[in-house]
């Protein structure tokens with residue numbers, strides 16, 4: 001990794017730790033978990049999500065004034081969600097806001113960095129690390145001996161819920177050892193990267209949920225694909241992250257659908 005990228009990554013790690021401390025403290029303070037809603041009554045946000053995103057963006061702007069941002073709460077406030085070739089920070093200040101609101105203790109600050117539309121950190125084969133320890137995906141080849149992670153999302157339209165349950169039924173009937181969900185895409189992807197979950201799939205995620213996790217999974221030796229088996233498209237709101245191509249065959253059990261893309265032009 002060249003010095004410029006290393007410098008950017010060091011800043012990302014420092015600001016993520018600072019943001020993590022704010023989230024950790026807010027978890028113990030009911031006032032900082034006051035809930036508001038966004039696209040639906042189950043799409044939650046708090047002042048802490050907004051405050052943490054502001055903290056990260058301001059900190060990065062000071063050091064890298066020409067860089068661009070895609071931030072979950074900025075997009076919710078009306079900013080465009082467009083990935084260009086420019087250096088871009090893709091930020092989810094709290095991934096797992098529903099967990100956060102309920103003090104269910106699995107949340108992540110998720111920060112990805114892209115140049116030329118490719119997520120950069122770690123792409124040069126340097127590996128993925130958790131507190132300095134290298135991460136490695138599971139070597140399990142048999143999906144029947146696997147744990148699969150997924151989530152139910154925040155879309156409660158009947159047709160969507162039916163498809164989510166249809167996929168879940170198919171996966172359970174393989175049969176797999178178990179199905180789990182941490183309530184955060186970023187943590188689910190880190191569970192794949194760390195080898196305790198073989199695969200994670202979801203339809204309905206956003207680019208800020210999966211940008212950072214995608215490179216962590218790949219650097220830990222895993223594979224990414226679309227839920228219909230093609231190449232992953234981080235703006236498509238569909239993702240499979242697996243330990244290897246064999247377990248990734250769960251794609252044939254997924255009842256795929258296509259939510260509105262993150263980079264779709266806003267409807268008037």
Ligand SMILES: O=P(O)(O)OC(CO)CO
Nearest residue numbers: 094095096097183184185
């Ligand atoms: O808590 P957030 O950031 O809304 O993210 C959810 C999915 O969109 C969990 O990954």
Ligand SMILES: [Mg+2]
Nearest residue numbers: 092095096209
């Ligand atoms: Mg999120």
Ligand SMILES: [Mg+2]
Nearest residue numbers: 072092094095
């Ligand atoms: Mg979030």
